[in-house]
Amino acid sequence: xxxxxxxxxxxxxATGYILFYYSELVFWARVQSxxxxxxxxxxxxxxxxxxxxxxxxxxxxxxxxxxxxxxxxAVFGWMTEGIVVQTAYESLPLSLSFTGLAWxxxxxxxxxxxxxxxxxxxxxxxxxxxxxAIGIGYGLWAISWWVEPGETPASPLAxxxxxxxxxxxxxxxYWLYDRTVPVFFAPNRIAEITxxxxxxxxxxxxxxxxxxxxxxxLPVLLLLIYLALRRNRQRESREPLHTCFxxxxxxxxxxxxxxxxxxxxxxxxxxxxxxxxxxxxWILYLITTPTGFIVFAFSYFKVWRMKALExxxxxPADVSLN
Numbered sequence: 001x002x003x004x005x006x007x008x009x010x011x012x013x014a015t016g017y018i019l020f021y022y023s024e025l026v027f028w029a030r031v032q033s034x035x036x037x038x039x040x041x042x043x044x045x046x047x048x049x050x051x052x053x054x055x056x057x058x059x060x061x062x063x064x065x066x067x068x069x070x071x072x073x074a075v076f077g078w079m080t081e082g083i084v085v086q087t088a089y090e091s092l093p094l095s096l097s098f099t100g101l102a103w104x105x106x107x108x109x110x111x112x113x114x115x116x117x118x119x120x121x122x123x124x125x126x127x128x129x130x131x132x133a134i135g136i137g138y139g140l141w142a143i144s145w146w147v148e149p150g151e152t153p154a155s156p157l158a159x160x161x162x163x164x165x166x167x168x169x170x171x172x173x174y175w176l177y178d179r180t181v182p183v184f185f186a187p188n189r190i191a192e193i194t195x196x197x198x199x200x201x202x203x204x205x206x207x208x209x210x211x212x213x214x215x216x217x218l219p220v221l222l223l224l225i226y227l228a229l230r231r232n233r234q235r236e237s238r239e240p241l242h243t244c245f246x247x248x249x250x251x252x253x254x255x256x257x258x259x260x261x262x263x264x265x266x267x268x269x270x271x272x273x274x275x276x277x278x279x280x281x282w283i284l285y286l287i288t289t290p291t292g293f294i295v296f297a298f299s300y301f302k303v304w305r306m307k308a309l310e311x312x313x314x315x316p317a318d319v320s321l322n
Contacts (some may be wrong), residue, residue, distance in 0.1 A: 065306075069114060091214075092217075107288075118244075128259055144279060160265040
């Protein structure tokens, strides 16, 4: 029992770092003046609490399809942007998508938590291809900070160090995840109630005073998702996604993840020495903000209209959109 609790805790911390990496480290793409090791650790621990909620939702509501996963990702995104910080209410209604849906659900969950784990399971080639694609996007996004007022572009070497160190930790997080979460993570009512109470207290005493609209908007959004996911649980008989793609050998496949900082650093250095100043942040914003709303609506429709599925003996890694 003690060993299971320890491995579950390690798995949650690993998941927290995966979400922290894509949601924070890739988003900011540089060391900021206010960054300190204690701040980074506290932010990682906050993401680990969010990761526990996310994994509990995936497990308890039998989230197996990409559409149900996006709704679970929306909970993670809206809790991050609507409770921990209050950016979800700053520029309504667009702020409901960017960044809760457009970044957290689309990028951190769909790409970071799901697609990369699937690529790692598939093999080195798939891992390299996805890592290169992420690296290109990472590098293009990072140069957008150069056009922000008061920003001094970090040198290519400084960016490469930042991206490489954080990705080395990501490699370890995926490795640890594979050895803990698929086997050892299971919903625990006492732990869930404790974490929910913590978030409720923070919501009541921090989020609502800072953004009074939160008291209306966030509960309605979460209730809508709860109704859809409850329906999903009633109809889904396949294994939830947190148990899928679990394979511990060969360990060398994780090396492919290091192509992320290599590709990102090459893109960043090329733009730096070419002297380009591109508003890539606006390109991403204009693409992903409507995409977040569209995918959310489509996911809600697909989950709500889902027909009951009989258990077919399909291996857990055979994930479909249906």
